[in-house]
Amino acid sequence: MKICVLVKEVPDAAVEKRINPSTGRMDRGGERNLNPYDTHAIEAAMQVKEGGAVDVEEIIAVTMGPSTAVRALHKAVSLGADRSVHLSDDALAGSDVVATGYALAKVLERESPDLVLLGQQSDDGECYTIGAVVADYLRMPSLTQVIKMDVTPGSLRCERQAEYGYDTVEIELPAVISVGDAINEPRYPSLKAIMGAKKKPLDAVGIGDVGLEADRVGEAGSKVVCGDFKAPPQKAAGEIIEDEDTNETVEKIIAWLDERKLLA
């Protein structure tokens, strides 16, 4: 079995995210990191490999992004991926979700994985949709917010988080699964793995290498148009109830809730 994990380089969580008003794209000048949600997908792949229910030959980290995105791949490899593929091409800059999904699908076609895993969202765009787009292009079933996976040869039983509770779904492989962050606790990479990550095979490919049609990607190939950016409205200041006397505090909270008809 071959597992591909889609990963993304995003601005580090500590960096305040900004849109560059002239390009309409996110300013990626600051410190960057592997999308934290993707670390759960890598961990899920590692647990399938170590679980022993199926024989996993390799785990491949796949990304699309500028040259700096190599760092995200190194991190993915330090967490357990065996090798990585980096799709990078000037023609890809400005791709929207559909164009990005198309491009990633073309890379995945070349690998023909049995299972594609990814994190539930990226920490920058936060669209939650790339898995479904990739699955559509690959004509594979897709599930989102998966928090439990039982893999058997040829099929996959998943539990997914929904608004109303949990769904248990059984699907056939190959499939594209986006995992919720509750699925696992990603392991610590060892120092040896960090130091050795650069030595693992990294396949750098451009749009020509994967048979991408150039007019379906990049700014020109994207239908989403961004503009008229506004900062989110300021939230009204909250009310702070100091807890001096707990009985009084509880009364105040109940009165507050009651005023807003929030108590049944």
Add this chain to the structure above:
Amino acid sequence: MNTHGLTDDQKDIRSLAARFADEVVAPQAMQWDKEHRFPKEVVQQLGELGLMGVCVPQSLGGAGADFLTYALVIEELSRGDAGLGVTLAVHTGAGTLPIIARGTRQQVERLVPPLAQGHELAAFALTESNAGSDAGALTTSADNGCLTGMKQWVTNGSVAHVFIVFAKDPDRPSAFVVRRGAHGFKPVRETDKLGLNSSSTADLQLQDTPAERLGLPGAGLRIALATLDGGRIAIAAQATGIAQAALDIAVEHAKERHTFGKPIGAHQAIQQKLADMQTEIEAARALTWRAARLKDADRPHTVEGAQAKLFASSIARRVTGEAIQVLGGYGYTRELPAERYYRDAKVTEIYEGTSEIQRLVIARALLGEAARE
């Protein structure tokens, strides 16, 4: 913290140590301090991750990173718990690196891999009741390859497997390696301390204890001083980590605690304190990194290491005191870690050479012969 100028490996290893400190170390540190407990299981985890041999070559079972990376790890772990920081600093800097630097090939290949992988712990036994920085005044003596004497305040003393012991051989000090369990060897007393309660500090008794010499006969003083040159950089990193932990809790408190209808961080008196604290921490970090980079480049770093330790330890004491001040009554209680940071910080002005000794090292380099009477 500004990580500009660090390599990708340095950044990644630092963030691993930071995550481990936040998730595993810091939540338990208060308990270890209260119970005076050495966290053996956490040290084992550090070994599994490769953090017990950060700057040990890969061929010897280490991670093969550089000394600066090791200092980054010490800072981050010390931010979580300074006792764990000193356990690691002594194990690697004072216990493992001298074997690599001075051991025979056979000694290095036999002794280092279990240390680098964290299967065994190392310690450094120089100090005696009447000898410390004045290493020439040792009374522990070597006779026919056996050591007799008492060593004092040995970090990792009750838990280490491999000890580097300094003894007169016969007139000048030599370095020796002693294994736990050797004949006549006994940790006799665990010292009750002001801070660093999660680390072991023990007195050792040696009575006709078989030992193997490390390095040339009579080279003990040189080995000890070279070890301290690097060790001071690690203690500077430890002090910086303690200070950072104190600043972090002070900043958090300044945002949450309200007086006169606003967060105390809105009062200039608190802002000024926090700004000074952070500036001092960044300066200490810069001095520490500079000394570590010189060591990595095989350049002289005695003075730079002394300066880093002198400055970082002094600001650690000041910043931890200021953190308590920002927290007010909360800072003085044992319910929050600010008071522990304050207790832990003090020793950084004392061990691996007191601040007075650091100034002596710096002044002698500055004045040459004129500094001597």
